[in-house]
Amino acid sequence: MNWLDWMAWTTPSAMFFIGIGCILLAMTCWEVLSPSLERKGFLPISTTRGDRLFISLLSAAFIHLGVIGFTGISIWIAFSVAIVWLFIVMKWG
Amino acid sequence: MSKTKNNKAWFLVLPVFALVAFSAIIPLMTVVNYSLQDIFDASTRYFVGIEWYQMILNDSRLQDSLLRQFIFSGCVLLIEIPLGILVALMMPKAGKWSVVCLLVLSLPLLVPLNVVGTIWQIFGRADIGLFGWALNSLGIDYNYAANPMDAWFTVLLMDVWHWTSLIALLSFSGLRAIPDAYYQAASIDRASNWAIFRFIQLPKLKSVLLIGVLLRFMDSFMIYTEPFVLTGGGPGNSTTFLSQSLTKMAIGQFDIGPAGAFSIIYFLIILLVSWLFYTAMTHNDNK
Incomplete structure (x- = not known):
């Protein structure tokens, strides 16, 4: 290719x-x-949909770095946790 | 409940987005690509996955550099922000002395970074430098080339000398923008100087201080030239900051893959801390 x-x-x-x-x-x-409307969920700040996506992606990056650097578990587990976290933040954040 | 926003105006920033994509986003994507490969030359490269990230995150020298970097940036912000505000408060508000102060404050900002390093390298020497000679004459055993504490002190002092002016100038412009009516109201209430500062000046300085804190954090977290010229990262590794380690890895050793992984981690830390600062300083505005 x-x-x-x-x-x-x-x-x-x-x-x-x-x-x-x-x-x-x-x-x-x-x-x-x-x-979108700005709203307050479980996060300590009011967020729009875009803010919640940014927070999810940034935390996903650090979830991956944490798993890669400080544990021996598979990166796919980090990926799964990040996806679940993304849905949680987007829905209830 | 907040009112609905119309986001169609965001399409107007598309030309800027195209420019930023060309100058920042595409190069950053290339760095991500490098970070996943072992690169020997343009045509010889092998996919290694997350190997470089594991290596970088577990490298004790880089962990030490990261800790030093956080301590340095913390010290810079703790010294330069209050000092800059204090200088701005003490400056004459108008007249020729105000202009003189503005000119003098602007001077350090005009000096190129490598020249700042050279100035302080000579200034701090005990044999030919005024600062080093003066300290040694006072009986203080000062040698920034041999003593890590002296090296840290000199690097910090150099940064404070170079950049406090920026905070002072930003704060001064913020202070000048406060309408007189606020001061008149405070005077009618017989407010103390501290109350005027705490409830009028500081809240009104918030937006310029936000810019100042972000600029100083990002700049100090990426500092390279001044400590490189002044101490070369020494004595030992005591003033080796992240950008020096990165440059050594990328250009000195030509380890493009590990340097790519290092750059991405470095970028993510700056992004996280800048976002935290920004959010902490602006989230009350939306209430």
Whole structure:
């Protein structure tokens, strides 16, 4: 796959960024069709939908770093925890 | 319940987004790609997955650098923010002396980073530098090249000398923007100077201080040139900060893969701390 050579792409990193791009695109469409209201959930601050996505993605990065650096368990467990956390924050955050 | 916002105006920032994508997002994506591979040259690279991340997160030298970096940035903020506000409060509000103060405060900001390092390298020397000579003449055994505490003191003093002006200038502009009516009301209430500062000036300075804190945190967390010129990271590794370790890894040893993983972790820490600062300083505004 020649296009993956550009910018030293690898299949997993390309899939990662396509995933992030799809999430951002879906969120943009959702926001245009139905603008979000700022609300207060279990997080200590009032957040919009975009804020909650940012918080979820940033915490997902640190969940992965924590698992990679300080435990020997599989990265897929970190990925599963991050997905569950993303849903929790988006729904009740 | 807040009112619904219309987000269509965000489409107007698309040109800026394209520019930022070209100059920041695409290079960052490339760094992510590097961080997953062992790279020998442009055509010889092997996918290693999370191996470099495991190595970087468990490297005790880098953990020490990270701790030093947090201590340094903490000290910088704790010294420069109150000192900058104090300088701004003490400056003349108008007239020629105000202009003189503004000019003098601007001078350190105009000096290039490597020149700042060189100035302090000479200034701190006991044989030819005024500062080092003066301290030694007073009987203080000061040698920033041999004593880690002296090196830390000098690096911090250099940063305070260089950047407190920025906070002072930002605070001064914030103070000048406060309408006189507030001071008149305070004077009618016979408010003390402390009450004026606490309930009028400090709240009104909040937005400029937010910019100041964020700028100083990000800048001090990425500091490279000044300590590199002044101490070269020594004595030992006592003033080796994260960016020096990263540069050594990426350019000195040409370990592009580990340096990529290091850069991503570094970036995530800066992003997290900046977001925490921003949220902590602005979340009351929305109430």
